[in-house]
Amino acid sequence: GPADFMEMISNDELELEHPMRAAALSVVLQRELWANKPTLLAGRTATGSNYDLSIHVRRADYFISHAWADDGARKVSMLRDFLCLHALLGRLLIIAPLLTLFVLPLGFGLNSFIPAFPFWGLCTLPLTVLLLVLLWVGLSNRNVLPRTITPWAAVPTTVWLDTCSLLQDTPETVAAGVRGLGGFLSRSNKMIAFVSPTYFKRLWCVYEVASFIKMHPTNVHLTLTLLNLEWPGTFSMRKSKGLSAAELACLDNFSCRAAQCYKPADRAFILRQIREHWGSEEEFDKYVRVELKTCLAMSKAAYFKQASSVAKSSLELIFGE
Structure with a gap:
């Protein structure tokens, strides 16, 4: 049950063999880290090491x-959008036009005393700031600027990402990383899972997210975000809050026995954990089909409401609740 599972996680946290490490958001957003170079949890070792990009932490934010x-x-x-730009641009696109309207009467007042001063002069200030920030974001998105001066460099978020946070130098460190998964999850405040048809065919991936849900039975809607890579942007007109037939099919047809796992030893480890903490593979399959479907539906609704939520909070910031 959940209590036994949490006890197992607590023990992992106390006896973590592999260090708990995380990287800054600006580090994780380097595209070269996300090239198709599988890490130990995918069964192969990435070329080169990014371990030195992470630091020791007590807990990771994500x-x-x-x-x-x-x-x-x-x-x-x-x-990048979810952890930085949605909030930044959402607030700016609301606040800048409102400030423009607020200073317009002041501009008319100054113009009446100083005819040479254009009534629209003050209005250019918030609009100029808006344009400069949009330029800043655009240049950062295109990797023109060093990552240390990008908008996301100012976000104090720490991220556990396998390619940075796992030491893969020896078979012993690889094994420690595999055994330490429960500890890594328990020391992460939240999870973001990038889901897709491929994701739901990977045993490691589904086991990770199912374990995280089991750790947070009462507040998973606050701690877990599933992001489907096929979803359009939050400002797109093509968005649909309900789960699509393809999304439902991925979960309805899930089977841990049919899911892929590169290493036989890893498959045996995961299936053993499943039988120990879910009772049987069939119960795990049922858990995934029900719980992940609920979480995906909640995440999709929240994702497409993020822009309006930011706009609402910006208006409350200006006018009060």
Whole structure:
């Protein structure tokens, strides 16, 4: 049950063999880190090491769960938007026009005393700031600016990402990373999972997100965000809040026995954990089909409401509740 599962996680946290490490958001948003170079949890070792890009932490703000075969550039774009740009641009696009209207009467007043001063002069200030920020974001998105001066460099978010947070130098460190998954999850405040048809065919991926849900039975709607890589942007007119037939099919047809796992040893480890903490593979399949479907529906609704939520909070900031 949940209590036994949490006890197992607590033990992992106390006896974590592999260090808990995380990287800054600006580090994680480097596209080269998301190239199709599977890490140990995908069964192969990435070329080169990005371990030195992470630091020791007590806890990470976010744990990232994803399938390496999926589009890395799309993951970077969605993560950047979700953790930085939606809030920044959403507030700016509301506040800047309102400030323009607020200073317009002041401009008329100054113009009456100083005819040479154009009545619209003050209005250019918030609009200029808006244009400069949009230029800043555009140049940052195109990797023209160093990552240390991008908008997301100012976001103090720490992220657990396998390619940065797992040491893969020796078979022993690889094994420690596999055994430490429960500890990594328990020391992450939230999870973002980039889901796709490929994701739901990977045993490691589904086990990660199912374990996280089991750790947070009462507040998973606050701690877990599932982002489908096929969803359009939040400002798109093509968005649909309900789950599509393809999304439902991925979950309705899930089977842990049919899910892929590169290493036989990893498959045996995961299935053993499933039988221990869910009772049987069949119960795990039922859990995934029900719980992940609910979480995906909630995440989709929240994702497409994010822009309006930011706009609402911006208006409350100006006018009060």
